[in-house]
Amino acid sequence: xxxxxVITIDGPAASGKSSVARILAQRLGYTYVNTGNMYRxxxxxxxxxxxxxxxxxxxxxxxxxxxxxxxxxxxxTQVCVNGRLLTVEDLNSDPVNRGVSLVARVPxxxxxxxxxxxxxxxxxxxxxxxxxxxxxxxxxxxLKFYIDASEEVRAARRRAQGHAxxxxxxxxxxxxRKTSPxxxxxxxxxxxxxHLTLEGAVDAVMAHLK
Ligand code: CDP
Ligand code: CDP
Ligand code: CDP
Numbered sequence: 001x002x003x004x005x006v007i008t009i010d011g012p013a014a015s016g017k018s019s020v021a022r023i024l025a026q027r028l029g030y031t032y033v034n035t036g037n038m039y040r041x042x043x044x045x046x047x048x049x050x051x052x053x054x055x056x057x058x059x060x061x062x063x064x065x066x067x068x069x070x071x072x073x074x075x076x077t078q079v080c081v082n083g084r085l086l087t088v089e090d091l092n093s094d095p096v097n098r099g100v101s102l103v104a105r106v107p108x109x110x111x112x113x114x115x116x117x118x119x120x121x122x123x124x125x126x127x128x129x130x131x132x133x134x135x136x137x138x139x140x141x142x143l144k145f146y147i148d149a150s151e152e153v154r155a156a157r158r159r160a161q162g163h164a165x166x167x168x169x170x171x172x173x174x175x176x177r178k179t180s181p182x183x184x185x186x187x188x189x190x191x192x193x194x195h196l197t198l199e200g201a202v203d204a205v206m207a208h209l210k
Contacts (some may be wrong), residue, residue, distance in 0.1 A: 001039070003121050003122050004121055004122075004123075004124050004125040005030075005125045005126075005141070005143065006079045006121055006125070006126045006127075006128055006133075006138045006141050006143070007024065007028075007030070007125075007126070007127045007128070007143040007144075007145070008023075008128055008129075008133040008134035008137070008138050008141050008143065008144045008145065008185065008188075009127065009128070009129040009130075009133065009134075009145045009146075009147055009205075010129070010131055010132065010133050010134050010135070010144075010145070010146050010147070010182065010184075010185060010188070011131075011146055011147035011148055011182075011183060012148065012153070012154065012167075012171045012174070012175075013056060013088040013154060013158070013167040013170050013171055013174075014149075014154040014157045014158040014161075014167050015147045015154055015193070016147055016149060016157065016193050016198065016201055017147040018036070018128050018129055019198050019201075020129075020147055020193070020198065020200045020201050020202055020205060021034070021127045021128075021129035022034075022076065022127075023199075023202045024126050024127050024168065024202055024205055024206070025084075025126075025127040026033050026075065027202070028125070028127070029125075029138070030118075030124070030125040030126055031072055031075060031076065031077065031123060031125070031126050031127070032075060032076040032077070032126075032127050032129075033070070033076070033077045033104040033120055033126050033127070033129065034076070034129055034130075035113070035117055035128060035129065035130035035131075035133065035137075036076070036100075036129070036131075037077075037079050037086075037091050038063075038068065038070065038079055038087075038113050038117070038129055039100050039103060039104040039109075039113065040079075040091040040092070040096050040100050041068055041079035041080075041081050041086050041091065042063055042066060042068060042081075042103055042109055042113070043096050043099045043100045043103040043104075044086060044090055044091065044093075044096055045062070045066040045068075045081045045082070046063055046066070046099070047060055047061070047095055047096070047099060048176040049062045051063075053098075053099035053100075053103050054102050056102075056105070056106050059102070059103055059109065059116050060106050060108045060109065063103070063106070063108065063109050063112075064108070066081060066082065067081070067082050067083070067191055068080070068081060068113075068116070070114070070116065070120065072123065076085070077120065079091070079162055082107060090161050091129060094163075094164050095162065097164065097166070097170075098166070100170070101169075101170045101173035101174055101175070101177075104174070104177075105173065105177040105178075105179065106132075106185065107178075107179045110132075110179050114132075114136060114137050114180075117130075117133070118138070121138070128185070131174055131180070131181075131182045132180035132181075132182070133185075134182065134185030134186075134187075134188050135154070135183050135186070136180045138182045139185070139186075142187075143209065144185050144187055144188035144189065145188055145189050145190075145191060145205055145208070146184045146185065146188040146190045146191070147149060147177075147185045147191055147193060147201065148188055148190060148191070148192045148193070148194075148195055149192060149194040150192075150194045151167075151168065153194045154167055155167055155168070169185065170172060189205075189208050191205060193205050
């Protein structure tokens with residue numbers, strides 16, 4: 001078991017998992033960790049080196065030279081690449097959206113980020129959100145959730161955020177990759193929030209914690 005409790009939240013793209021995780025962490029006073037931003041930061045750094053994200057060998061070599069840190073600020077982890085704090089715009093740019101699932105399928109990249117994610121449990125109780133948190137990163141956590149929503153609702157939510165994002169294509173890559181694909185973790189509570197408000201989705205999670 002981790003040093004502190006870790007509530008794991010997984011789910012497909014634009015299902016609402018980061019919003020739910022952030023509010024839940026605020027309500028509980030836990031630190032919120034968005035692991036997608038760690039894969040996004042690695043992708044941003046790999047793109048900076050001019051490497052094609054589809055070239056797994058080149059990605060692995062470029063990623064090995066990247067220093068990634070996750071300092072905590074205002075109750076959540078940020079991401080720093082080679083000492084530079086990345087912005088929301090950096091992390092959600094079109095090139096990063098297009099490349100991130102390709103970078104995230106490289107086993108060496110995953111092994112390193114999973115180790116970083118486990119080490120974060122030393123800082124205190126966490127709400128950690130991603131694709132493999134309940135299945136691979138903290139499989140022994142007794143508090144696992146899978147936040148889902150229909151494909152139409154997810155595409156509409158992402159459009160409303162104003163980002164060009166091929167949500168269905170990322171889900172296809174994330175669910176079919178060899179190393180830690182997106183799955184419903186064993187023992188996870190599944191919450192479909194297609195027809196729930198954000199607060200309603202957080203309440204649904206809280207109801208299972210009591
Ligand atoms: O990074 P470091 O080697 O110091 O730690 P780690 O072995 O990666 O584990 C960090 C935390 O994650 C520990 O509290 C482990 O108990 C926990 N962990 C876990 O819950 N499940 C695993 N399969 C591996 C580690
Ligand atoms: O917010 P959204 O659901 O669109 O994506 P994200 O959580 O920021 O994750 C971006 C990408 O990182 C995902 O599409 C996955 O390819 C990868 N990822 C992963 O492989 N494992 C995680 N634990 C988190 C994200
Ligand atoms: O992290 P993930 O990509 O799964 O989703 P998100 O960024 O938390 O949510 C995508 C958008 O849907 C955000 O603008 C949320 O405010 C919105 N949302 C919503 O309107 N109702 C919900 N029940 C959940 C999320």
